[in-house]
Amino acid sequence: MKIKIETTNPSRKKTEMLCGFVLENSEKILGINNISSKITSSIRQSLKDMKGESGKIIVVPTNNKTQAKRILLAGIGKKEKITNDTIRFVSGKIAQKASELKLKEFSIILPPSYLIESISAASQITEGCKMALYKFEKFKSKKEQSSPDISIFVSKSNKISKAIKNSEIVSEGVIFTKSIANLPPNECNPTTLATLAKGIAKKNKIKCTVFSKNELKKKGFGGITAVGQGSKNEPKLIILEHQGGSRNEKPIVLVGKAVTFDTGGISLKPGEKMDEMKFDKCGGCTVLGIMKAVSELKLPINVVGIVPSVENMPGGDSYRPGDIIKLYNGKTAEILNTDAEGRLILADALAFGEKKYSPKTIIDFATLTGACIVALGTNVAAIISNNERLTQKIKDSSRRTTEEVWELPLNEDYMNMIKSDVADMKNIGIGRAAGTITAAAFLRNAIEETPWIHIDIAGVAWTQVATKFKPYNPKGATGFGVRLILDYLQKM
């Protein structure tokens, strides 16, 4: 699928489908003044029928009376109600329609800049179309999805083509994340993720280091070692380093939980929906997708991605409730539930990231707690931080990308809830109280003073029953966090 821009008159373009946006109750296609007079009556009728309702699309055949074989009208609703996501959402619908019609190419007219700033509109069209055309079909004998080429009609091309290129790389990062997060657990274990990471590193000329089970044990990664010991698929710690800034510049460290399957271990999960725990690697997959895009965008900063990866299985070698383990930073943890495994592997990775890289900022992503879904549902991620400025920046990126976040508090009272009688901490809180926060309290103990933000993506990492429909998030992994953090990194 290629995206290119054109500055000619859209009415003169020979295309399989010409798509234009329509405001609520408007009788005009934005950006077109003179569609061939021979078909204006059928267009006018269609405009009346659809009323420019946001998200509604209608395809009008032109019976060879214009250069375009069809005209697609895409409603974007009331002018005042247009959000950062409107064009992205509607473009996703358009692209899926084109794929359904098996078109080889189609054209979209950029809405005028007085309505939506052109760079932003072009970026949203690119993201919406690209992301909506991804479908997880790796294991289907017959593939359905096609990937038509797109022409975008603009009035001025400078800067816009750069923005489109940029959005293409961002969207490909999201798609990469989705495509590995969707892999079933028999096809993706920690070693598979390490191989995928090495693939990115080789292609994009960045550094990749992988610690094996023995190295992890020797170096004192007690959390990763304990959680990983119950599976014959050995644990790994994957590190990717992008050096776009100067050598002595402090990096941003990104850490992502990658439990390739979470059975709960000896504290076995109930069977219902256990299959969904293949998505317990989404945090790590998000980090890999971001690192891929960061290196392709050649961002002029230093970024390190750290992915602790394990399979959490019950068995004769598994760690148990009652065990006391020593984490990378030397603190001890009493295990009271082997299903609270994410915080153990993340604590090791966070402590290692801070010690080894003295980073400017640490950001972690994890499908960490079921409690996060209870608190915020399946459309908003929880954020918990030790730094207000960082929190504000992530909120700003959230507003721009429409990857929604909501802040939860973390004070001493919560830190006290994970105190253990026999070790420095325990790996669960008190009953069901504030489960998302007590998990974050455990992570907080892993770092010293570096500005840090934790993003619990348990509700948003894949589509669940209550997930709001978005054409660019078809069933399965959503790649949540990739656009959010790339926005944050690009604004630095």
Ligand code: BES
């Ligand atoms: N991976 C799960 C969290 C999860 C559950 C994410 C459902 C998305 C959907 C995590 O490892 C876990 O099992 N957490 C426990 C913690 C509890 C034992 C303190 C949970 O949330 O129940």
Ligand code: ZN
């Ligand atoms: Zn678990």
Ligand code: ZN
């Ligand atoms: Zn888990």
